[in-house]
Amino acid sequence: MAGHSQFKNIMHRKGAQDAKRSKIFSKLAREITVSAKMGLPDPNMNPRLRAAILAARAENMPKDNIDRAIKKAAGGDSENYEEVRYEGYGPAGIAVIVEGLTDNRNRTASEVRSIFTKFGGNLGSTGSVSHMFNRIGQINYKAEVATADAMLEAAIEAGAEDCVSTEDGHEVVTSVDDLGTVRDALEEKFGGADGAKLVFKPSVSSPVDEETARSLLKMIDYLDDNDDVQNVYTNFEVSDEIMAKLSA
Structure with missing residues (x-):
């Protein structure tokens, strides 16, 4: 009986991992489509598209999915995604920036606002927290x-x-x-x-205790889980000791 329960747990975990991978692929495909639509569909002539394809390859996204996302940009029936950015404060007043690609601004704004509210935070106006971050280019290699x-x-x-x-x-x-x-x-x-993109890097970090870190990580999970959200940046700092506890 114990073996059956263990098998069920493994299958549930695999199902959760598959769902997460599918969500990652969907976000990567959206970025590829938007990049191809904003410039040329040739990665050699379109740096943003090249960066999006590199990010997809780093996640082992199948070539067919990548090609399909590029072709989608050329089709007249592809959704019109626009870039959106939200700024606000999470638990304990920690600064949070959310970047998204959406085909419905009202829906995304409402969903992001409700996540901030759920964790005792609040959305601010554009520029309310971005002054605490530097906009930089980041290139990653193994x-x-x-x-x-x-x-x-x-x-x-x-x-x-x-x-x-x-x-x-x-x-x-x-x-x-x-x-x-x-x-x-x-x-x-x-x-x-492995990746090359523009990111927000905090210029001032705020250390947090275990309870606040737990709440913030949960909030980031909720935001990441939203189909329209592409990136989440925060300025909280957590000690290795607390991080080890939270990862256990």
Whole structure:
């Protein structure tokens, strides 16, 4: 009997993982379609589309799905997605920025607002928290691609502002304007990046206790679970000790 229950748990977990993967693929496909629609459908001539395809490949999205998403942009029947951004405060006044792609602004605004409210936060006006973040370019490579020194040297030579290397990989930081040229130079040297995109990086971080961290992580999960939400950025900082507890 115990074996049957264990099998059920494994199947449930697999089902949850499949659903999560399907949601990730759907968001990646939406970004590919929007990128192809905003520029040319050729990734060599469209940096945003190239970045979207790289992100999809990093998640092992099948080539058929990628091709279908690009073709969808050319079809007259494809949905019209527009970019939206929401700013506000989560639990304990932590700054939160949400980026989305939606075909219905009212629906997305209402759903995002209700998630903020559910966790005791509130949406603010545009600009209410973005001044606490820097808009930067971020290029990611796997750790085995190069040594920390080699990546730093190549990044600086290409015009990057910084490179942080850990056992998880290399994160190259650029200005907004230099993202494309730095990415191209690094790709020529190391091959395709795992990701290259503009992100919001907090300029001021706020440490939080375990209870607030738990609540914030749950709120981020709810936001990530929304089909229209593409990225969530916050400025909270959590100690390794608390993170280990929450991951247990």
